[in-house]
Amino acid sequence: MSGFTRYNKILNLFSEQRSSWTVLEISDELKTPSSTIYRIVRELVLAEFLESAAGAYFRLGPAFIKFNRIINLSDPLVRAGQPFLKKLANENPIESVNVLARLYGNKVMCVADYKTPFFKNNTSYQKGKLMPLIYGATSRAIIMKIVGKSLEDLLKQETFYDDNDKDTFFKNLKNDNKKGYCKTEGQVDEGLIGFAVPINNKKLGIEASLSSIFNSIDFLPEHEPIIYANLTSYSLLIERYINQIFDDIQNYHQISS
Amino acid sequence: MSGFTRYNKILNLFSEQRSSWTVLEISDELKTPSSTIYRIVRELVLAEFLESAAGAYFRLGPAFIKFNRIINLSDPLVRAGQPFLKKLANENPIESVNVLARLYGNKVMCVADYKTPFFKNNTSYQKGKLMPLIYGATSRAIIMKIVGKSLEDLLKQETFYDDNDKDTFFKNLKNDNKKGYCKTEGQVDEGLIGFAVPINNKKLGIEASLSSIFNSIDFLPEHEPIIYANLTSYSLLIERYINQIFDDIQNYHQISS
DNA sequence: ACTAAAATTATCAAAATACAAGAAAATATG
DNA sequence: CATATTTTCTTGTATTTTGATAATTTTAGT
Structure with a gap:
């Protein structure tokens, strides 16, 4: 996993059916050590592409709402x-x-x-x-x-x-x-x-x-x-x-x- | 520029006021060699976070519409x-x-x-x-x-x-x-x-x-x-x-x- | 408030990869 | 078709990422 893929793979786990994930769940799913996932998730949270929800869960962040609006306008x-x-x-x-x-x-x-x-x-x-x-x-x-x-x-x-x-x-x-x-x-x-x-x-x-x-x-x-x-x-x-x-x-x- | 920042900085150039950019413009704006930007943009296009428009321009891609929908539902x-x-x-x-x-x-x-x-x-x-x-x-x-x-x-x-x-x-x-x-x-x-x-x-x-x-x-x-x-x-x-x-x-x- | 468990961050050396710069190829333009 | 522009490729080097472990912080239950 390298480049943008490493971020994209995590983001693409979030779906209509399953909209929140814990770091450990992501780590299991992608067969990647949790220390690595913690680091990547933290980066995505910082950029508001993810945000933390209750109980150690994460969900998609408001950056998508922002960019979606720009697309609608442009x-x-x-x-x-x-x-x-x-x-x-x-x-x-x-x-x-x-x-x-x-x-x-x-x-x-x-x-x-x-x-x-x-x-x-x-x-x-x-x-x-x-x-x-x-x-x-x-x-x-x-x-x-x-x-x-x-x-x-x-x-x-x-x-x-x-x-x-x-x-x-x-x-x-x-x-x-x-x-x-x-x-x-x-x-x-x-x-x-x-x-x-x-x-x-x-x-x-x-x-x-x-x-x-x-x-x-x-x-x-x-x-x-x-x-x-x-x-x-x-x-x-x-x-x-x-x-x-x-x-x-x-x-x-x-x-x- | 490292980690997700390198992708996020590019994505955040796309705004309501300016919704399409060429690689060269991005390269100028971020003071980063164009060969590097080409590589990064290619990755973002592959993930549908960007897409190419006419005349060497790029714009925000449909991935944002997809994720925005998931947020609305979840x-x-x-x-x-x-x-x-x-x-x-x-x-x-x-x-x-x-x-x-x-x-x-x-x-x-x-x-x-x-x-x-x-x-x-x-x-x-x-x-x-x-x-x-x-x-x-x-x-x-x-x-x-x-x-x-x-x-x-x-x-x-x-x-x-x-x-x-x-x-x-x-x-x-x-x-x-x-x-x-x-x-x-x-x-x-x-x-x-x-x-x-x-x-x-x-x-x-x-x-x-x-x-x-x-x-x-x-x-x-x-x-x-x-x-x-x-x-x-x-x-x-x-x-x-x-x-x-x-x-x-x-x-x-x-x-x- | 205290304690145990869980979640998260920090550290660091090894491994992987991104980088810059120019060359080459592909594509668009007149 | 020739030329200009855009994009990809190549390479050694520098930088970043990785993952195991340890340390810290937060959370939840008594």
């Missing part, structure tokens, strides 16, 4: 997309959850969302939660724009039931790409139906998607063209807005240097 | 307080912003907030933003429960105009502590008036406050007892709920070990 995708999510929601014919998601390693992560006030169910897509790469419209709309070796690398870790399953997956992906949007039902959450379109910006290295998720019960076939039209027009707006934000940042750097 | 203060903010807001006699804040080093940070739909102004208190320690009811309600050497250490970095200013500050603090709540007007934001009560849990090391912020124009003296009663009763509820959450976590650790 990430071009979040900045460009966030303001449109509510508008998109209001133009959808039925109650919806609207999500802006992006690649995160070989997972997909929601970075902004807006749920209409009376939407019944909970979706798995929540800001910051990692979602499967190959299931759900939200994820598929992202990867359908990735091709060649990049796609291969990305899917390397994924397991398909069999070759047939894999073939179907690629055929669907190609098909969706031709249509320009993606629709899946119940792949991630039972009883929900999702529509998604890709959002890309090669210059900024953005590989993302915009999606609307509905309760299957509410959904009627005649809604589909409206949903698709909304998603498409907003994704174009967002892509254009991303460029504008990028130009702003460029100008800022030129002026200040 | 931090006892956030978990205990979040659900009550909207209720508190609805029971206030006028439009309000309601804030849960805590100590963060020698600053104060908002960790959860709820603004009523028609509140006009923007407050400086936003989730994740660092606020001054000695101005504003939100901050003062936190420090008024801290005494002795802890308080001294905390205030070491603060500068007062003169000794008189300092004396007044301590006298007010003592006074507020006796009353049980804190009220300030225009100390942080012009035209806003804030009320705050402390939230503490010694066992969990929680030093926080609950506050309601109003537009000065809306506020009438007869509102004050209602506001105070609401804040007090909700702070007690939250303190009790924190203990319950703590017990839940305790039980979880006992069962799983």
Whole structure:
């Protein structure tokens, strides 16, 4: 264990399921002497990446809240997309959850969302939660724009039931790409139906998607063209807005240097 | 520069004002050779604490969004307080912003907030933003429960105009502590008036406050007892709920070990 | 308040790794 | 395609990290 890894391994132990650890537990888990862990944890506490809780436990520290805010204010995708999510929601014919998601390693992560006030169910897509790469419209709309070796690398870790399953997956992906949007039902959450379109910006290295998720019960076939039209027009707006934000940042750097 | 400092110094360059940096800029700023910065940045990118943007720039990475979510789901203060903010807001006699804040080093940070739909102004208190320690009811309600050497250490970095200013500050603090709540007007934001009560849990090391912020124009003296009663009763509820959450976590650790 | 247990910090020599500086490679730009 | 820029690689040396143990501090139970 060396470099940043030694800190990252400890931080990554803290999860939704297990949000507090003692030094001894960390030491056991990472098979590293406790004297070493004490030292590293102390450093992380000093930097507010961890903080001590009751009973010798430690939990994630407020530094993450601070940096998360900076991202919300500055990430071009979040900045460009966030303001449109509510508008998109209001133009959808039925109650919806609207999500802006992006690649995160070989997972997909929601970075902004807006749920209409009376939407019944909970979706798995929540800001910051990692979602499967190959299931759900939200994820598929992202990867359908990735091709060649990049796609291969990305899917390397994924397991398909069999070759047939894999073939179907690629055929669907190609098909969706031709249509320009993606629709899946119940792949991630039972009883929900999702529509998604890709959002890309090669210059900024953005590989993302915009999606609307509905309760299957509410959904009627005649809604589909409206949903698709909304998603498409907003994704174009967002892509254009991303460029504008990028130009702003460029100008800022030129002026200040 | 050694240990976590070497990573933290780089991460802390990324701010609301300046959210993207090139390796060369970092190298200049920290007076460290670029080959070293390249190595460190590469490590941070690998861990998703940074990510590369267009034109050799880097920005904060999605790891912060992920960890921020885990905090929202697991931090006892956030978990205990979040659900009550909207209720508190609805029971206030006028439009309000309601804030849960805590100590963060020698600053104060908002960790959860709820603004009523028609509140006009923007407050400086936003989730994740660092606020001054000695101005504003939100901050003062936190420090008024801290005494002795802890308080001294905390205030070491603060500068007062003169000794008189300092004396007044301590006298007010003592006074507020006796009353049980804190009220300030225009100390942080012009035209806003804030009320705050402390939230503490010694066992969990929680030093926080609950506050309601109003537009000065809306506020009438007869509102004050209602506001105070609401804040007090909700702070007690939250303190009790924190203990319950703590017990839940305790039980979880006992069962799983 | 006292005591035992637990948690945390300090010490230090050996081992591992980060460093600086320039060269080389990869990538972007016009 | 040529050039400029960005990024990675290489190497001996200096610095940092490590981990076993000891010392200290904190916590919890009587």
